Amino acid sequence: MPQHDVLVIGGGLAGMRAAYKAKSLGADVALLSKVYPTRSHSAAAQGGIQAAMTSEDSWETHAFDTVKGSDYLGDQDAIEILCREALDDIIELEHLGVIFNRTPEGRIDARAFGGTSYKRTCFVADQTGQVLLHVMWEQLVGLNVKSYEEWFVTHLIVEDGRCAGCVALEIPTGRLEVFRARAVVLCTGGLGQVYQPSTNGLAVTADGLALAYRAGATLMDMEMVQHHPTTLKSNGVLITEGARGEGAFLINSKGERFMEKYAPKMKDLASRDVVSRSETIEIREGRGMDGCVLLDLRHLGPEVVFKKLSQIHELARDYANVDVLKEPLPIRPGYHYLMGGVKTDVDGRTWDASGGRRWQGVEGLFAAGECANVSVHGGNRLGGNSLMDTVVYGRRSGAAAVGYARSVDWVAVNEDAYKEQERRKIKAIFDKPPGLRAADLRQEMGTAMDDGIAVFRDEESMGNALRTVRSLKEKSSSVSVHNKGHVFNTDLLSVLEMGYMLDVAEVVGVSALNRKESRGAHARTDYPERNDAEWLKHTLVSWTPEGPRLDYLPVTLTRWEPQRRTY
């Protein structure tokens, strides 16, 4: 049975950052990931990473922009930490090898992004996430961090209320193994494939969210899902906000720059929730084209496009047959990011270590990155803040996990019993008579979620989505597989992933239905106003045998009182 002081599950940017920090502190740490780390979806982040670097800007301004962007649902203590520590982390990343674009003076350059007061988004062309991800991987190679690649976690082990490791399946061989750890850090990303279409990769299937939820951790603000304003119609692929940051703008079928109407000051660079809503209104009121509006990059010229937006040029050419230098690109809002996640404190702990027991959780289990909710993004995330979130809170979680691991003893784990339990679970799937398959359920769930709980929502639409999800949950127990082998059985994985996604989709539905106001990405047509008197609070959901249980927790305010939010 492999055992490590700290086991990081998930090899994206947050996971590698946590593992890097833990190793730097001298801990015995291992990284376990279902894909090779460089395949993680952090690579798809295009536009950049936010940090206040210039003399006119300050971390306080960054923090205020983030608080406002979150529609005052973000916890301000967590936001302050994020923005205060961002600068040092950017410098550290640069020292580790990130090739940021530079100013003529040789300093790290920054571009404008949505909802930001200054140019603050540091970038590497339009492949920032990919470069960050690869540089962190390089560093783990340099530090010789133990890495278990293509291992799929089927179960989190909790003994006496403490997380003691996990059971995982080695994808290339089908072998089950129990991993014991003093501390576990979950960095498994969001729930991307719960929605169809989605900017997220096929590997983003809510694994860690469901594992934590089933293990007793609390999920928070799961109704807060972000639709990105610019995604391709054909396959939902992301077109970076950096395009608008570099000067591109949105037009409707009449050629009007409609964002001037909805956000007179920030226009195309208003917050993502605002732009996605504006686009949806334009399309619904008949000023769209084939369910899209247009992103116009023509005036940027080849110099900017080829040097700073080359990936966009390629994606538009390949998947929409559009040369962005010659014609505007049809785009529409599409599912992109989960602001919600596993509730953690500012050191990634998923349990309430204050002793106040205001929220429950699992001792020894940490979370960071998109699967966690610290919460810095609240009701709406600013572009460029997710990468910073993975870097700052990945590091803090890694450090805290080491501290925790050093303070506790090993928990006894019955290896054989856990292996047998998971073996039986898999056998039960193999024994199902042929019929329904996971892919059928996935499509139905994705469409229902995107119809019901997307840019705009109301009681009826959300109720429909939740009903569909619950009926699919019923059906999911009879899902069967074609492949009953051991070697690289992705058919089996698709069933296990489907189970994770349905659990989490139900939590999104329950959370959304119960928040009776509009805030950030949660825009209800039946409750169109924000209601601070009753709803300036986080939604908490925990697992019970009877179904999801709802609780609420006040938002932490430090120095910014809620104000009307306009752009």
Place this chain on the structure above:
Amino acid sequence: MRATLRVRRYDPETQPTPTYKEYPVDLPQYGTVLDGLLDVRDRQDGTLSLRCSCRSAICGSCSMRINGEARLACKTLVNKIASPGETITVEPMGNMPVIKDLVADMTLFWDKVRAVEPYLQPVGPAPEREYLVSNEAMERLTVAMNCIMCGACVSDCTVLEVDKTFLGPAALAKAYRFVDDPRDGRKMERLEKYTQTSGIWDCTRCNMCVQVCPKGVAPMERIMQVRSMAMEAGFNKTRGARHASAFAEIVKESGRLDEMGLALKTYGFFKAGFTLTGIGLRAFFRNKLPPLFHRPIATAENVRRLFRRLGV
């Protein structure tokens, strides 16, 4: 659009050798080969295994051979490589063992990338803020940093086909990224390392990696950059470096390539005789031996003038 995917199937648990299986697919206008394979996996045959995630050519999971050439399935539009109804052959990457179906074992690939010490190694204390470097220097590295480690170049590398020890295009393109990074402090050590056997001089410049790379990294061109840097840094004693210098010298002198002279200068007289006599004899009997003595070219002075103008 309709097409048929002819997919190489292999399951080590049930089959001694691979077989091919055909699947009809019907795809939207901008459907990719990956869309087709997912359709097969989701709706026709769940036993098909492949790696994929991002669907947008950034995660590097889905490289495979499509109609004989390494490509990303998610970046390959069906309508670009086949007419309606045509058959598209899909196989796992080459130069790597196969785990199952389209899933290649990339262990050796990663081992080779690790072997070039793929991490920045600055020397001396770090500055308080960022290193001050020019945007041009960073943009130059972007080309190599574009690499998503998909393995396409390694799959189709013609040197790896005959020599498994070659570090290969992906690892060496990664090596370039550090040699040319003004922040790295171990340029000389790196160049010395990369000039060893299995390194930069083992590339035969066949251009295959440049052709198949889906991200414009052009690994061979990166390898050539490392070669130039190595020779400039004084690492010119290896056979590859001597070959390159001798090549230039001979052309400069005579205006043409004298293969015999090249062999002598690269290997030295005795070693050339020992190593190359067999090859020479085989070439002679097939009537392919280059002339032992070349007639001088009257206008060779023009070539010399070119060299002078280039200052080399």
